[in-house]
Amino acid sequence: MLLCKKIKLEVSAQDAATLEFMQGKCRALYNWWVLKLRAGERWNFNNAKKTLKESRKFDPEINAVYGKLLAEVFFRLDKAMQAFFRRVAEGEQKPGFPRVKPRHQFFTLCYPAIYLEVQAKTLLLPTGGGGNWGPKCYPNIVAHLTEDPPAVFREVAISRDARGNYSASFVYQEPEQSSPPGGIVAFDLGIKTLASGYTDQGRVYHIGGFKGARWYNKQLDKIRSKRDKCKKKSRRYLHLSKVYKRVAERKRRKQQDCLHKASHLIADQLAERAVVIGDLSQRQMVLKKQEEETPKDKRKRQIRNRMVYNDWGLYGFVQMLAYKCLRSGKALHIISERDTSKTCSRCEYKQDMPLWKRTYRCPNCGLVMDRDDNSAINLYQRFVAGLPPHTPSGECGVLQEDGNGVEVIGASCHVQVQQLELWAGVTYV
Numbered sequence: 467m468l469l470c471k472k473i474k475l476e477v478s479a480q481d482a483a484t485l486e487f488m489q490g491k492c493r494a495l496y497n498w499w500v501l502k503l504r505a506g507e508r509w510n511f512n513n514a515k516k517t518l519k520e521s522r523k524f525d526p527e528i529n530a531v532y533g534k535l536l537a538e539v540f541f542r543l544d545k546a547m548q549a550f551f552r553r554v555a556e557g558e559q560k561p562g563f564p565r566v567k568p569r570h571q572f573f574t575l576c577y578p579a580i581y582l583e584v585q586a587k588t589l590l591l592p593t594g595g596g597g598n599w600g601p602k603c604y605p606n607i608v609a610h611l612t613e614d615p616p617a618v619f620r621e622v623a624i625s626r627d628a629r630g631n632y633s634a635s636f637v638y639q640e641p642e643q644s645s646p647p648g649g650i651v652a653f654d655l656g657i658k659t660l661a662s663g664y665t666d667q668g669r670v671y672h673i674g675g676f677k678g679a680r681w682y683n684k685q686l687d688k689i690r691s692k693r694d695k696c697k698k699k700s701r702r703y704l705h706l707s708k709v710y711k712r713v714a715e716r717k718r719r720k721q722q723d724c725l726h727k728a729s730h731l732i733a734d735q736l737a738e739r740a741v742v743i744g745d746l747s748q749r750q751m752v753l754k755k756q757e758e759e760t761p762k763d764k765r766k767r768q769i770r771n772r773m774v775y776n777d778w779g780l781y782g783f784v785q786m787l788a789y790k791c792l793r794s795g796k797a798l799h800i801i802s803e804r805d806t807s808k809t810c811s812r813c814e815y816k817q818d819m820p821l822w823k824r825t826y827r828c829p830n831c832g833l834v835m836d837r838d839d840n841s842a843i844n845l846y847q848r849f850v851a852g853l854p855p856h857t858p859s860g861e862c863g864v865l866q867e868d869g870n871g872v873e874v875i876g877a878s879c880h881v882q883v884q885q886l887e888l889w890a891g892v893t894y895v
């Protein structure tokens with residue numbers, strides 16, 4: 467399977483300037499094409515690529531950009547256009563035409579592996595010019611890698627985060643391990659406890675989630691309100707912006723780390739071969755605005771939705787789980803979780819379970835159990851009974867079937883993650 471390793475780069479001021487120059491030119495080329503297509507130009511990949519020659523004549527400065535990076539711009543635009551055509555064909559309401567890339571964002575630079583050189587922890591990134599291309603305006607970039615790169619890799623994407631740190635994402639092949647002997651574990655994913663599991667041995671697992679979100683949010687809100695009282699672009703304003711970014715990044719990293727550890731625990735540490743989770747796409751997590759809302763309800767809704775969108779990270783968690791399970795030879799099954807929290811796991815009695823009820827008390831058989839454990843047992847029983855059938859692949863996007871009728875789980879999902887990583891500089895691995 468393909469994985470991606472993101473490593474922080476240390477570059478000199480001159481090399482940083484070279485990177486900025488090259489990404490600026492690549493973005494300009496990309497945006498110029500997007501605007502042309504907006505104005506009604508037909509997209510044809512091969513014809514578009516041939517226009518690079520004219521662009522070089524029009525703006526000789528782009529000769530200082532490494533040619534493979536410029537070629538990559540056309541591949542990237544082609545991907546965006548093909549995705550747009552697919553959405554149109556699927557009849558989506560808002561198919562979303564490819565957009566111009568904003569100036570403040572770093573335009574990710576993709577180098578194919580064969581044009582790169584790695585010596586121990588030094589990465590050599592070529593620039594344009596030299597030979598027939600005339601004088602070389604910028605010397606090749608010599609970047610120091612803060613970690614060891616994979617021995618064999620396919621392509622490398624150079625990106626920059628909000629705080630101005632550069633990093634290189636290496637795409638590499640990793641062998642999948644053989645499957646563990648057997649066993650089933652079902653997990654209920656939730657807010658209070660990240661995952662509650664139940665195994666066919668009758669064991670119960672609890673995996674706690676990221677705890678510090680509230681503390682961080684308080685800090686972040688305080689910094690932002692301080693900043694917003696300052697004059698824009700003043701020294702204090704800029705300083706507080708910097709502090710905000712630093713704290714936000716620390717929070718994000720802590721949270722990602724926590725999700726990685728939790729998914730690693732499930733995929734690599736537990737002995738069970740089959741991992742069962744509920745299909746989140748059917749869950750209503752976000753609270754909708756009510757007609758006549760009291761201020762208390764409004765506050766509640768805001769807190770809840772912030773938690774779901776920013777702090778919870780369950781969707782990222784499922785993606786991590788998908789590729790980590792694939793890597794360790796486990797099968798991840800995503801099944802419908804409908805009514806799993808409402809149903810009694812002993813006698814199948816159903817009752818409403820509002821979120822504040824943390825304990826399931828069955829009036830029919832007298833069962834008293836933690837609500838998440840009860841859901842996990844229901845998921846387990848549903849999976850074992852094989853009813854209702856697994857969610858079709860179209861709905862959850864993670865579960866797929868290959869030509870032989872075998873479930874391939876997570877493979878396509880991970881490719882998506884990788885794309886994300888390459889294009890947006892998001893870390894999942």
Ligand SMILES: [Zn+2]
Binds near residue numbers: 812814815829830833
């Ligand atoms: Zn009961």
